[in-house]
Amino acid sequence: MEISTQSNFIRDIIEKDLSSGKHDQVVTRFPPEPNGYLHIGHAKSICLNFGVARDFGGRCHLRFDDTNPRKEDPEYVRSIMNDVRWLGFDWGEHLYHASDYFDQLYEYGLELIKRGKAYVCSLSPQEIRQYRGTLTEPGKNSPFRDRSLDENLKLFQAMKKGQFDEGTHVLRAKIDMSSPNINLRDPVIFRIVNADHHRTGYSWCIYPTYDYAHCLSDSIEEITHSLCSLEFQDHRPLYDWILDQLPVSCHPRQIEFARLNLNYTVMSKRKLARLVSEGHVRSWDDPRMPTLSGLRRRGYTPESIRRFCDLIGVAKSDNIVDMSMLEYCAREDLNKKAPRFMAVLNPVKLIITNYPEDMDEELEAINNPEDESMGTRKVPFSRELYIEFDDFMENPPKKFFRLAPGREVRLRYAYFVTCEKVVKDQATGDIREIHCNYDPATKGGDAPDNRRVKATLHWVSARHAGKAEVRLYDRLFSRANPTEDEKKGIDFLEYINPDSLKVLDSCFIEPGLADLCPGDHCQFERLGYFCVDPDSQPDKPVFNRTATLRDAWARIQKKTG
RNA sequence: UGGGGUGUAGCCAAGCGGUAAGGCAACGGGUUUUGGUCCCGUCAUUCGAGGGUUCGAAUCCUUCCGCCCCAGCCA
Numbered sequence: 001m002e003i004s005t006q007s008n009f010i011r012d013i014i015e016k017d018l019s020s021g022k023h024d025q026v027v028t029r030f031p032p033e034p035n036g037y038l039h040i041g042h043a044k045s046i047c048l049n050f051g052v053a054r055d056f057g058g059r060c061h062l063r064f065d066d067t068n069p070r071k072e073d074p075e076y077v078r079s080i081m082n083d084v085r086w087l088g089f090d091w092g093e094h095l096y097h098a099s100d101y102f103d104q105l106y107e108y109g110l111e112l113i114k115r116g117k118a119y120v121c122s123l124s125p126q127e128i129r130q131y132r133g134t135l136t137e138p139g140k141n142s143p144f145r146d147r148s149l150d151e152n153l154k155l156f157q158a159m160k161k162g163q164f165d166e167g168t169h170v171l172r173a174k175i176d177m178s179s180p181n182i183n184l185r186d187p188v189i190f191r192i193v194n195a196d197h198h199r200t201g202y203s204w205c206i207y208p209t210y211d212y213a214h215c216l217s218d219s220i221e222e223i224t225h226s227l228c229s230l231e232f233q234d235h236r237p238l239y240d241w242i243l244d245q246l247p248v249s250c251h252p253r254q255i256e257f258a259r260l261n262l263n264y265t266v267m268s269k270r271k272l273a274r275l276v277s278e279g280h281v282r283s284w285d286d287p288r289m290p291t292l293s294g295l296r297r298r299g300y301t302p303e304s305i306r307r308f309c310d311l312i313g314v315a316k317s318d319n320i321v322d323m324s325m326l327e328y329c330a331r332e333d334l335n336k337k338a339p340r341f342m343a344v345l346n347p348v349k350l351i352i353t354n355y356p357e358d359m360d361e362e363l364e365a366i367n368n369p370e371d372e373s374m375g376t377r378k379v380p381f382s383r384e385l386y387i388e389f390d391d392f393m394e395n396p397p398k399k400f401f402r403l404a405p406g407r408e409v410r411l412r413y414a415y416f417v418t419c420e421k422v423v424k425d426q427a428t429g430d431i432r433e434i435h436c437n438y439d440p441a442t443k444g445g446d447a448p449d450n451r452r453v454k455a456t457l458h459w460v461s462a463r464h465a466g467k468a469e470v471r472l473y474d475r476l477f478s479r480a481n482p483t484e485d486e487k488k489g490i491d492f493l494e495y496i497n498p499d500s501l502k503v504l505d506s507c508f509i510e511p512g513l514a515d516l517c518p519g520d521h522c523q524f525e526r527l528g529y530f531c532v533d534p535d536s537q538p539d540k541p542v543f544n545r546t547a548t549l550r551d552a553w554a555r556i557q558k559k560t561g
Numbered sequence: 562u563g564g565g566g567u568g569u570a571g572c573c574a575a576g577c578g579g580u581a582a583g584g585c586a587a588c589g590g591g592u593u594u595u596g597g598u599c600c601c602g603u604c605a606u607u608c609g610a611g612g613g614u615u616c617g618a619a620u621c622c623u624u625c626c627g628c629c630c631c632a633g634c635c636a
Contacts, residue, residue: 006575008574008575033635033636067635067636068635068636070635071636125633128634132632134563135562135631136563137563138563170634181564181565182632185632188633188634190634192634209635210636211636230565230566230567231631232630233630234630234631235631236565258567312584313573313574313575314574315574315575317567317629318567318630319574321573322572322573324572325585327585328586329585331598335597336598370598370599411594412594412595444594445594455596456595458595525595526596526597528597549596549597549598550596551597553596555587
């Protein structure tokens with residue numbers, strides 16, 4: 001695996017803690033709640049936590065934060081483990097669940113009561129909210145705040161036995177109802193939930209809250225550095241308070257960093273779930289989704305995503321990273337690895353009038369000019385070919401280098417051809433055929449007299465071509481920040497890009513492409529990087545465009561208008 | 562108007578009292594049988610703004626401003 005060279009404030013802290021002797025090993029954890037699929041934002045956290053452990057010779061735990069049975073599902077557990085492994089990380093023996101600690105967490109609850117640091121509150125949820133106060137006004141003490149130790153113990157035990165309905169009682173930490181930090185205003189640490197938990201079934205009817213379970217789970221696992229996102233900064237005093245009240249031997253340090261945002265997409269599980277459930281995309285692994293499963297299906301490699309996470313860095317300021325950074329990482333990696341092929345997406349027929357009708361040839365093509373070890377292949381050539389519709393113009397502007405009447409270009413690995421005639425549909429005026437003649441002396445693509453052409457076109461022999469479906473993807477939203485108008489009441493779905501998917505169902509591919517399997521990557525020369533979709537059938541492969549190649553001609557067109 | 566954060570180029574992001582790294586994007590040029598790759602070059606006299614300390618400030622002090630987060634029995 002590549003060594004991350006990018007330092008950041010968290011690595012600096014860890015380095016210091018190691019060299020000062022505060023710790024002799026670093027232990028981190030990635031703590032997803034199994035209530036959705038992992039996305040590229042999680043990848044940032046995974047790369048950070050596992051990367052730090054790897055680079056400093058420590059370990060990183062995978063811990064499912066499964067304290068809310070109502071939202072969690074084993075399907076998510078499976079997908080999360082699969083995605084973390086796919087990204088290239090290994091938790092070894094260290095797979096844990098917050099639910100592994102329910103007994104211990106309950107015992108700690110009892111202990112907190114005994115120490116006078118927690119009480120059973122019987123206010124309704126609405127009342128608790130009212131008593132909490134507001135951002136500017138302090139809260140009021142619950143009337144149940146001074147229950148006796150015995151009463152608290154009895155009630156909490158009764159809660160555990162299932163003697164109460166949901167919402168009737170909770171266990172609260174006794175801290176300070178007038179704290180300017182709302183999280184310290186006697187936060188709820190256990191609530192009653194009657195639901196089927198994916199691992200413990202119905203054996204519990206009280207569940208710990210995040211604030212309570214997380215710090216203690218970290219402590220139990222002897223985590224040294226508990227890395228989380230910025231919104232938990234206000235929770236850190238509570239994290240520390242709980243550990244300070246209890247007889248624990250390990251008190252991890254919570255450090256917060258800014259989560260990843262990407263422009264032209266959304267990153268919240270709730271919003272991603274809406275895209276799926278409301279049918280704006282096909283599934284969680286739709287190639288337009290920023291989920292790891294979506295990116296994988298789109299053709300992103302684990303290496304490219306790790307590289308991306310390395311490039312964007314880790315800091316504390318809010319950020320919206322440009323999509324072009326992600327695309328850059330895809331191209332950078334695939335350029336080295338993807339075998340090249342020729343495929344014509346928008347075909348127009350090219351006929352070489354001076355090439356014998358019954359002849360065909362096998363021409364040698366290079367599989368990857370970046371990697372000689374990938375060798376060469378044979379590509380069939382014949383009189384009738386398909387070329388890209390965009391590679392011909394009847395009245396070309398000055399900067400158009402490709403085929404035009406009277407102009408000579410190179411057919412990649414084949415011959416120089418010169419356009420002599422255009423055949424059009426009588427009725428519509430559409431171009432039907434382009435007639436060319438070829439120079440046999442230029443076989444392979446080099447002219448013995450050293451004459452130059454300004455363009456090289458890709459092509460596919462009509463007689464030998466396979467058919468394929470190609471799916472072209474664009475950004476999912478038309479706005480860089482689809483949620484920017486939420487305060488104004490404009491739903492992010494208003495900004496969905498209606499052209500985010502374009503399906504081309506009659507593309508032509510060179511024969512060699514038929515041997516690829518779902519998940520395989522390739523480059524269609526001059527067009528972009530593609531990946532074979534699992535929807536492929538033996539007679540009809542389906543390709544997803546991962547990313548286009550950088551396209552100087554497209555930029556010229558854009559500038560010219 | 563309580564508390565917690567944060568402001569360095571279009572976007573990420575280094576920098577930690579000694580005179581603004583790097584990457585993406587963009588723009589020029591070279592090489593090229595992919596208008597790709599690769600190579601070379603340009604792109605912050607200034608770090609949210611003002612004051613102060615200092616021989617010297619993005620870094621220290623101070624005032625102000627912007628943006629983000631917090632009033633779930635979600636995480």
